[in-house]
Every structure is written in C-alpha cells, then in structure tokens.
Amino acid sequence: MRGRGRMRRISFVWFLMAFMLMFSGTSLASQSSYVVQSGDCLWNISNSTGVSVDTIKQINGLHSDNLSIGQILNLGGYSAPEVVQAPTGDSSTYTVVSGDNLWDISRKFGTSVQNIRALNGLTSDALNVGDVLKVNGTVVYNPPVSRAGGNVSGSRVVEKAAQYLGTPYRYGGSGPGGFDCSGFAKYVLGQFQVDLPRTAASQYGYGVTVAQGDLLPGDLVFFACSGSGIDHVGIYSGDSSFIHSSSPHSGGVIYSSLTNGYYANTYVGAKRVIR
Incomplete structure (x- = not known):
C-alpha cells in the first residue's frame, strides 16, 4: 500500500510539473501575440503591450485601424520600451x-x-x-508657410478639404480615389506642406493642443469612437462643424457637427498644426 501511495504522489508531481510547463509556454506565446477583444483598438493595444501602433500595423500588414474581435495580432516578440529619464540641461x-x-x-x-x-x-x-x-531642448514652433510665402490659413485648408466632399470611404485609403479618416487629414494637410503621421492616434501627438472653445478652421479634431482610444480625426470647419471621411455607410467625406450626440460624446481633443 505504501508503494502505491508513493507512486501516486510521484505521478501527481509529474502531472503538476507538466501543467506548469504547459502554462509557462502559453504565457510566453502570449507575449508575441494578442487576441483582439470587444472594445479594443490599436491605440489601447499599443499602450498595454508597449508596441507602437505603426509597428503593430507594419508586422501585421494592416492598412487601416480597423480590427475584428478574435483577430490575432502578431507582436513580433516585442517588449515594452524602457522608459528612461531624459538628461537635464538645455539639450x-x-x-x-x-x-x-x-x-x-x-x-x-x-x-x-x-x-x-x-x-x-x-x-x-x-x-x-x-x-x-x-x-x-527648446523648440521654436514655425508654422507651415504656403508656396506663395504667407502663413497657411485655416480657411484655405477647409476649402481644399471641401473639394473632396462625397469621396467614398476606403479602408487604408489616402488619396482622391478614397480616404479613411486619417488618410483624408494627411492628404489635405499635405497639400500645404504639413506632413502628418499616418494614423489618427499618431496625428494626435502632432501640433499644439487647443481647447474646444478656441477652435479655428483647419484645426484637427479627434475622437475615441470605440470608447477606449483615439481612432477618428476630422478637420474643423467652423460653427461647431468639421469635415471628415466618416464611414462606408455615411457617404464618405461629409460635414458633421461637434454638437451631435455621437461626436459630442466621443470627442477627445484638438490640435493646431497650422497658424
């Protein structure tokens, strides 16, 4: 009987060790991949994993910010970048x-x-x-200038954006044949020598923060439509309205109002990229 009890204990130990190894392997695998959950967006996945939005899109061949529940994203074995304290001094x-x-x-x-x-x-x-x-160091912000030599005006940006009203929404689109939201903002501002990053979340890191009450035509307005990170951008056109590439079901490039319940509730902030 004692022999049988000892064998049972040994078998249990081997089973426990095998289970721990299996769990460890699963944990290691999870560091190199991520399964998209309800409410996820690239912005919050980037924040939780420490892998930049651009890197996630590049290694997964994504051409837009759209994700599907259950989608498995390859993180390439990246780990969160170490946060270092910037040296003191002027530069x-x-x-x-x-x-x-x-x-x-x-x-x-x-x-x-x-x-x-x-x-x-x-x-x-x-x-x-x-x-x-x-x-x-100290940065002196120099506003983009037009090819004619004067500062770019917001009204000119809005006029340019309005030329594309009705252009269809296209995932990953960044040209007159079809735009997604950030592709539209990048394309329009690019006509005035403002080189924005490609995604809405990255564009939010560009420019000077503006309070909603101080918005001027040409400012970029940002939204967290999924509720958990910046995933939409438009160009403010004045009178609480903005122009943007909305969605495939909303007519592509359209005007919308910041006072509309949906956009009022998902509004995050604004940036001024021209003066």
Missing part, C-alpha cells in the same frame, strides 16, 4: 539603433514626435542607424 541626444522609430524614441524621453522632428529639422519619419538626434 540631450540619442543615437539611433536598429529597430528604432520616432514614436518609440519620443516615449522613451517623455517628449513628442513633433518636438524631435522640430529639434532636428526632420521632414519625414525616416531614420538611419547611427543618427544622433536631439531629444530635449
């Missing part, structure tokens, strides 16, 4: 290494992509290994 530098992008660097140093670009005179997000970037 500090960072040397670009393989795999770096402006979004991750800005998070490391508690600054914004726009500030890094302004400090270093960058006109795009492209980086080269070995580049030495200023990541801390």
Whole structure:
C-alpha cells in the first residue's frame, strides 16, 4: 500500500510539473501575440503591450485601424520600451539603433514626435542607424508657410478639404480615389506642406493642443469612437462643424457637427498644426 501511495504522489508531481510547463509556454506565446477583444483598438493595444501602433500595423500588414474581435495580432516578440529619464540641461541626444522609430524614441524621453522632428529639422519619419538626434531642448514652433510665402490659413485648408466632399470611404485609403479618416487629414494637410503621421492616434501627438472653445478652421479634431482610444480625426470647419471621411455607410467625406450626440460624446481633443 505504501508503494502505491508513493507512486501516486510521484505521478501527481509529474502531472503538476507538466501543467506548469504547459502554462509557462502559453504565457510566453502570449507575449508575441494578442487576441483582439470587444472594445479594443490599436491605440489601447499599443499602450498595454508597449508596441507602437505603426509597428503593430507594419508586422501585421494592416492598412487601416480597423480590427475584428478574435483577430490575432502578431507582436513580433516585442517588449515594452524602457522608459528612461531624459538628461537635464538645455539639450540631450540619442543615437539611433536598429529597430528604432520616432514614436518609440519620443516615449522613451517623455517628449513628442513633433518636438524631435522640430529639434532636428526632420521632414519625414525616416531614420538611419547611427543618427544622433536631439531629444530635449527648446523648440521654436514655425508654422507651415504656403508656396506663395504667407502663413497657411485655416480657411484655405477647409476649402481644399471641401473639394473632396462625397469621396467614398476606403479602408487604408489616402488619396482622391478614397480616404479613411486619417488618410483624408494627411492628404489635405499635405497639400500645404504639413506632413502628418499616418494614423489618427499618431496625428494626435502632432501640433499644439487647443481647447474646444478656441477652435479655428483647419484645426484637427479627434475622437475615441470605440470608447477606449483615439481612432477618428476630422478637420474643423467652423460653427461647431468639421469635415471628415466618416464611414462606408455615411457617404464618405461629409460635414458633421461637434454638437451631435455621437461626436459630442466621443470627442477627445484638438490640435493646431497650422497658424
């Protein structure tokens, strides 16, 4: 009887060890993938995993911010970037290494992509290994100027945006043949030499924060339509209205009102990218 009891205890120990190994393997696997849940958006998945929105989209071949419940996203085994305290003083530098992008660097140093670009005179997000970037310092904001030499006016931006009224909504679209929301904002502002990031969440990190009561035509207005992160953007046109590429079921590029219950409830904030 004692022999049988000992064998049972040994069998139980082996079973327990096997279970722990199996669970450990599952945990390791979960670090390199993420299953989309109800209410998820790329913005909150990025915040919870430490992998940038642009990186998630790149390694999963996503052309828009749209996700489906149950969708498995590959995170490429990334871990959250280490947050480092930026050195004190008027300026500090960072040397670009393989795999770096402006979004991750800005998070490391508690600054914004726009500030890094302004400090270093960058006109795009492209980086080269070995580049030495200023990541801390005083930035003088110079508003974009028109090709005629004057400051870009918000009314001109709205006039340009209105030329595309009725253009169909297209997932991942960023041209006159079809736009998604951030593709529309990027395309229109691009006509005035304002190079916005590609996604609504990334665009929110660009420009100067504006209170809703101080909005001017041409400002970007942002929304968290899914309720858990910025996933929609439009161009303010005045009188509490904005122009945006809404959805496939709403007519594509249309005007909407900030006082509308849906957009009033999902409004997050605004940024001024021109003056």
